Amino acid sequence: MNKRVLLVLGVLAIFVASTALSGCIGGNKTTPTTPGATATPGTTTPGTNTPSGALVPAVVSGNTITISGVKAESSDNQNSTSFDLEEGAYIVSYENKGSFGNILTATLETDDGSGMYIVSLWDTKGSDAMVVGGMMTPAGKYHLNVGNGGTYTVTITKPTSGDAAPVTLKGSKGESVAKAVNLNPGEVKISVKHDVGPTGTTSMSLYDLQGNTVASKWVSGSSSITDEDIGEITTAGTYxxxxxxxxxxxxEATVSQ
Incomplete structure (x- = not known):
């Protein structure tokens, strides 16, 4: 956990720097004018260029929240309308095209400023687990804040089903990948294999939908290396x-039983 806290603090510092760079090309942060709203006058239609100060709609459908916007490089930071996130684990996915290098810098922030989750820091697409309920990401009302982006879509999903194990996730340098998986009671193993390359640290985790960690591992190495962790599933369901x-x-990383 100490490593994870240090990583988060470091990334937060980098995010501040990246937002400042966004400001250099015309991005000054704006905040939602109606915290807690699900729809407000002055919102924009998804897929159209968002006027400065307008809120991008956060569309809730079942267990998924979808935020799609279009941001010009020279415009101020964009914010979405607010939405509720209860305690538990979610999958946050994103994709961006057409901005400065196709990169997206975005965070999910609580309306009261008490918490923040980094969606993307100079990446173009990916997915990751978000655990709500704690110091950094308390339950409550959130909104998306986009510092740099083009045509982007961010989704926050509480999965209700997943793929049967084993499930293997593959990724390139710096990429994050998350997926729902159905597991049965008994032992579960998560394993990872690095490609040959310079020294680096990869982290992998398995969560239940309440946000509890079932298994996790940090892996470092300067060459092809494998490592694993063993956990115990007590209740059949989606993880x-x-x-x-x-x-x-x-x-690549694999979860298996």
């Missing part, structure tokens, strides 16, 4: 498996 590869090397 979230996620892996974040280091900036220097990709590979």
């Amino acid at each position: 979230i498996f996620s892996v974040s590869f280091s900036a220097n090397t990709g590979g």
